Amino acid sequence: GAVVSQHPSWVICKSGTSVKIECRSLDFQATTMFWYRQFPKQSLMLMATSNEGSKATYEQGVEKDKFLINHASLTLSTLTVTSAHPEDSSFYICSATGGKNIQYFGAGTRLSVL
Amino acid sequence: AQTVTQSQPEMSVQEAETVTLSCTYDTSENNYYLFWYKQPPSRQMILVIRQEAYKQQNATENRFSVNFQKAAKSFSLKISDSQLGDTAMYFCAFMKFNYGQNFVFGPGTRLSVLP
Numbered sequence: 001g002a003v004v005s006q007h008p009s010w011v012i013c014k015s016g017t018s019v020k021i022e023c024r025s026l027d028f029q030a031t032t033m034f035w036y037r038q039f040p041k042q043s044l045m046l047m048a049t050s051n052e053g054s055k056a057t058y059e060q061g062v063e064k065d066k067f068l069i070n071h072a073s074l075t076l077s078t079l080t081v082t083s084a085h086p087e088d089s090s091f092y093i094c095s096a097t098g099g100k101n102i103q104y105f106g107a108g109t110r111l112s113v114l
Numbered sequence: 115a116q117t118v119t120q121s122q123p124e125m126s127v128q129e130a131e132t133v134t135l136s137c138t139y140d141t142s143e144n145n146y147y148l149f150w151y152k153q154p155p156s157r158q159m160i161l162v163i164r165q166e167a168y169k170q171q172n173a174t175e176n177r178f179s180v181n182f183q184k185a186a187k188s189f190s191l192k193i194s195d196s197q198l199g200d201t202a203m204y205f206c207a208f209m210k211f212n213y214g215q216n217f218v219f220g221p222g223t224r225l226s227v228l229p
Contacts, residue, residue, distance in 0.1 A: 034216055043205060043219045044159075091157065101147055101209065103217060105159035 002028045002098045006106025013084055014114055021079045021109045023094030029074040030096030034103065035067075038091045050077045084113045116141045116208050118220035126226040127196045134181075135191045135223050137206030143167075145211035148182065148189045153222075154202040162204070165189065167211075196227045 003026040013019050023033060032051050036044040048069050050056040056069035066088075068080040077096075081088055089112050095103040117140045127133035139148070150162040165173045165182050172180050177197075181190045193200055206220040 038157075041224075043221045044217075046216055049216055093157075093159065095159070101215075102149075102161060102164060103209075104161075105151075107156070107158045 002026075002096075002102075002104040004030075004094065004096050004104045004106045006094050006109055008109060009107060010110045010112075012112045012114065015085050016083055019081045019084055019111060021081075021092055021094070021111075023077045023079070023096070023106050025075045025096045025098075025104070028096075028098045030077075030098065031074065032097045033071055033077040034095045034097075035069060035077075035079050036093045036095070038093060038108075040091075044093060047079075081111065084111070086113045089113045116143070116210075116218045118206050118208050118218050120204075120206055120220040120223050122223045123221070124224045124226070126228055127193075128228050129196055129198060131196055132192060132194045133196055133225065135193075135204050135206075135225065137189045137191070137220055139187050139189065139206070139208050139218075139220075141187070141208065143210055147209045147211065148180075149207040149209070149217070150178070150180070150189075150191045151205045151207060152200075152202040153205065154199075159205075163191065193225075198227050198229060201225060201227045 005024045007022045035047045047062045048056045048058045050071040052071050058064045071077040093108045094106045119138045146167045148165045151159050163175045177194045179192045203222045205222045207217040
């Protein structure tokens with residue numbers, strides 16, 4: 001099956017610093033990638049949809065200046081949490097759409113902001 | 115807008131028994147996809163099964179099968195011969211028919227398989 005690699009799996013940072021999370025489709029070209037946020041014991045909340053070579057589409061209530069998304073190639077999308085604060089601590093998951101209208105998910109990144 | 119409801123926050127089943135997880139959805143679309151994903155303690159989302167709305171036949175993947183009732187907008191998941199490794203959160207998801215559309219996830223059902 002299609003593989004999506006997400007890195008890092010866990011990151012701890014100080015308040016005010018920026019953190020970059022990478023999402024790579026390893027064996028297929030992903031025209032569209034998605035970024036989700038998941039709070040403990042809750043469902044996935046879509047943050048933004050990213051299409052290669054164009055600006056990301058953010059969901060209502062998601063700060064685009066706080067969560068910078070870049071989708072520079074068909075296999076790589078990045079999410080940068082800028083000036084992170086403790087309330088940004090969460091589990092972030094990316095996914096990529098292959099040719100069968102199926103979303104393949106990365107293993108997620110646990111962000112802890114001190 | 116589409117919504118997905120999973121009315122069972124938690125369920126448990128004895129090993130080797132059968133369990134059914136419920137999912138209902140609301141949409142005005144005629145063509146769409148429905149999915150069941152599982153999220154084990156590792157938190158990796160894993161595709162369990164996929165159903166195209168234009169197909170009347172219910173999808174089956176080994177021990178996993180669905181009961182898709184389009185008119186009732188119901189999409190339940192049956193797990194037969196439950197195994198300890200089936201313990202996970204299960205999410206029902208809806209996607210419009212067009213390529214690259216985002217998912218709408220339900221709130222999830224936490225399934226525990228008991229030895």
